[in-house]
Amino acid sequence: MAMDAERRQAELIEQFSAQAAALSSAPQLAALVLEATSHPALFAFSELLTLPALSKLTGTQYASSLDLLRLFAYGTLKDYKSNSSALPALLPDQARKLKQLSVLTLAESTKVLPYDQLMQELDVSNVRELEDFLINECMYSGIVRGKLDQLRRCFEVQFAAGRDLTPDQLTNMIETLSDWLGTSDNLLHHIQEKIKWADTTSELNKKHQKEFEDRVEEAKKSVKKLNNVSRQTMTYGGMTTFSLNLEE
Template sequence: MEIEQKQAQVIEHFVKQASTLQGSSLVSLIVQVTSHSSLFAFSEILAVPSVLELQGTDYAVYIDLLRNASLLPPLTPDQITKLKQLTVLSLAEINKVLSYDQLLEQLDLSNVRELEDFLINECMYAGIVKGKLDHLRRSFEVQFAAGRDLRPGQLGNIIQTLDDWLNTTDNVLLTIEEKIKWADKKCALNTIHQKQKAVKDKVEEVKKSLFNRGGRDFQALDDVLFGETAGLMDYEEDRTRTKRRRSPIY
């Protein structure tokens, strides 16, 4: 997605900067990181050695601001917006339909109008989520949500899910192969049947042709054999009748 491609470029930029800074000089950079409008994943930045050195110091609260709200110092408006955006992403990982009541509580907003404005302007326009607002049902239907950093222990669940998916796809492929073999066999049988039917139809056609042709030849032969004889018999009969009409000569 576009938001993830843009985020990768931002992460690369901040990682390079963090690698060249030490100690207190990282504070302003961390504030920029946690306030950036296009950044919603921080694991690569937190893994930079110079940033890891801040853990256990007064600056560690900036690194952990997304993990431990109780440790946070006063936040800037941009950081507060960032935390609310990340809260929406975290909720979208669990459910694809988020109720307004849940969102109002988690985002500490006072009314539905304020909530819908936040979802539209700070989430959907920012490209981190896509979905539909249902004012009547008081819910937000999530269609897409940008990914967040993996939480501890989450990687094992993802690996297990992928293993299950691979096993399922293997079973589906085996089923498809069996169906293909069955279809090939069925097609071969149909081809043989069609050829047999074509031969049978051809034989019937030849038989019919021979029968029709034989009938015409038989009729012609009948006319030749019996037509002339019948004419001769009629002629002889006429001569006999003529002779009988003559009076005897005395």
């Protein structure tokens, strides 16, 4: 399911990107922003922000549409309400979408969301309305999975789709990955040194083992040679004694 959702997001982004590239006027581009932010299946907007075509909105009477798109990429309903005078009015589909995105933002920081916090953030007046929204607009749409706990008055999040990373978050992630890569390189170097040491030690052990075996072999040869000399001496002594006995 997650892979299907990601594929659907990619398809929609590609679709809106192609449409934006074919448009030239600010009113048309503003209408495209309205369509994208109202689409029930689109929850990622940062790639649309980077489209060269949308930069045509800057400095026009439709520039606030670009600000609204940025809000849908990184912001919440609470952010919109604090700056609503400078932004276009929300259509019902946009308001619902921004509430969904707000739930995803809250789920990033904690997996137990109190009803009171959710009602305040989503501008919902009662528990029934909140639970209906979480079930019908969030869980059924697949952006979150969880359990409604009426006794504890909270929503326990089991899964939540990720939102667009802000530029600061992306920078921090790159720094974290760079640090991890550096640590991994150091660890790999340390492991390679250990392997090299182990190989060297193994070769020395093999060399010592060979030297020991050679010494043992030499010792065996020496013992064998001494045994042969001893037998020859004993044989020679016996023959001498026999000869003397005959003369007597």
